[in-house]
Amino acid sequence: MKNAVTFDLYKTDSGTRARRGCLHTPHGDVQTPVFMPVGTQATIKAMKPEDVAGLGHEGVNIILSNTYHLYLRPGHEIVRKAGGLHKFMNWKGAILTDSGGFQVFSLGDLRKITEEGVEFRSFIDGSKHMFTPEKSMEVQNALGSDIIMAFDECAPPDADRGYIKKSLERTTRWLRRCKDSHKDVERQSLFGIMQGGFFKDLRYESAMQICELDLPGYAIGGLSVGEPKEVMYDVLDNCVELLPSDKPRYLMGVGSPDCLFEGVERGIDMFDCVLPTRIARNAAAFTSVGKVNLRNAVHTDDFEPLDPNCDCYCCRNYSRAYLRHLCKSNEIMSSMLLTEHNLYFLVRTMEKIREAIEEDRFLEYKQEFFDSYGEF
RNA sequence: GUGGGUGUAGUCAAGCGGUCAAGACACUGGGUUGUGGCUCCAGUAUGCGUGAGUUCGAAUCUCAUCACCCACC
Numbered sequence: 204m205k206n207a208v209t210f211d212l213y214k215t216d217s218g219t220r221a222r223r224g225c226l227h228t229p230h231g232d233v234q235t236p237v238f239m240p241v242g243t244q245a246t247i248k249a250m251k252p253e254d255v256a257g258l259g260h261e262g263v264n265i266i267l268s269n270t271y272h273l274y275l276r277p278g279h280e281i282v283r284k285a286g287g288l289h290k291f292m293n294w295k296g297a298i299l300t301d302s303g304g305f306q307v308f309s310l311g312d313l314r315k316i317t318e319e320g321v322e323f324r325s326f327i328d329g330s331k332h333m334f335t336p337e338k339s340m341e342v343q344n345a346l347g348s349d350i351i352m353a354f355d356e357c358a359p360p361d362a363d364r365g366y367i368k369k370s371l372e373r374t375t376r377w378l379r380r381c382k383d384s385h386k387d388v389e390r391q392s393l394f395g396i397m398q399g400g401f402f403k404d405l406r407y408e409s410a411m412q413i414c415e416l417d418l419p420g421y422a423i424g425g426l427s428v429g430e431p432k433e434v435m436y437d438v439l440d441n442c443v444e445l446l447p448s449d450k451p452r453y454l455m456g457v458g459s460p461d462c463l464f465e466g467v468e469r470g471i472d473m474f475d476c477v478l479p480t481r482i483a484r485n486a487a488a489f490t491s492v493g494k495v496n497l498r499n500a501v502h503t504d505d506f507e508p509l510d511p512n513c514d515c516y517c518c519r520n521y522s523r524a525y526l527r528h529l530c531k532s533n534e535i536m537s538s539m540l541l542t543e544h545n546l547y548f549l550v551r552t553m554e555k556i557r558e559a560i561e562e563d564r565f566l567e568y569k570q571e572f573f574d575s576y577g578e579f
Numbered sequence: 580g581u582g583g584g585u586g587u588a589g590u591c592a593a594g595c596g597g598u599c600a601a602g603a604c605a606c607u608g609g610g611u612u613g614u615g616g617c618u619c620c621a622g623u624a625u626g627c628g629u630g631a632g633u634u635c636g637a638a639u640c641u642c643a644u645c646a647c648c649c650a651c652c
Contacts, residue, residue, distance in 0.1 A: 241613080241614065269614080272614085272615090304613080306613090306614095306615085309613090309614085309615080326615040327615085357613080396613090424613070426612095426613095427612050427613085428613095429612090453613090454613095455613040456612055456613040458612055474612095476612050477611090477612070477613085478614095479612095480614080481612085481618090482610095482611060482612095484617050485610085485616085485618065485619090496609080498607090500606090500608095534617095535617080538617060
């Protein structure tokens, strides 16, 4: 019996823990380290799937979508009927679905966590629903994504140690239930999620527990939830290596350019983040010279491209003045162009990171990037 | 020419004698990290057409004046 998703580790950087590998999925290979664009509602907002697939020089082969949202609307049975999520949204590459666990945390109000699962209210119509590990597996099985995530609890960052410990242990028990109820391992691979807050010993405990289950991949959850970056880096320093080196390591929810470098340096293979797509819709862009707010008055008559060092569609054809005009006028094109640029920027940066690791000069490239990009 | 009305930030305006001159849009800046977001937060009038006056106190009352609008000669 072969796992749906397997991982090949090609090379580890000599000076850091940065790794170069490949994820083999039923919908194609994914070169790592990789950044996965987020398409929560079965769409990368403001972009067509084929345009997403064509980003960067090598293209995008994996995206993330969301169990919680698709369960509520249109309903996972509709997606199953449509022939699965790939067909439904016309995405040819691989898909990773988040389990709905994060919404348990982000939807804070009106939810009740028990050993059985989580009772919550729909953000759409207020109706009551129950998510359990089994339910999350059922929904993700219906969606047919290549990688399905365990139903975990992402404890709030300000929770006390006692709660974090209880929560991580429950997350492990839920992970066992996920594994037990997920049958078709040749079609979809289940990834486990480490929790433990910012406590090194709890992270260790969580890692030991979930790794026992010998899953095809592991994620680090509970980070990038509002803590200072140094805290996140510190946790990563101590817990990435707790995960098996022959399995992909996925840092959930991280995606600012600086965090990608810091994550890769500490041995992370996969990232996802709404940041590039969300800030694009709010007139902000990542560029090789730092973050730019297109609404700022200085761009009024700036007819240079958004990023002179970028060869994306947006930068090849439009000026900052035009982009500012679109943003100020609330035109749909502003979301389209900036989303494309921001994703291109991260995807292309990841390509360069992979190349740098192959050539054993990750730190050099990192330095080069930050010299231009600035501190953050 | 006569009668009436209106003049408060870039715009539309609230206020109709008494702490700091509502609010909206626009403008300026900031935020956004497993997406409840084309969103959220913050800032911007030494001044209420102009000039006198009444009053302890006036954007608010009086007079004059200017501008614009409407109606009628």
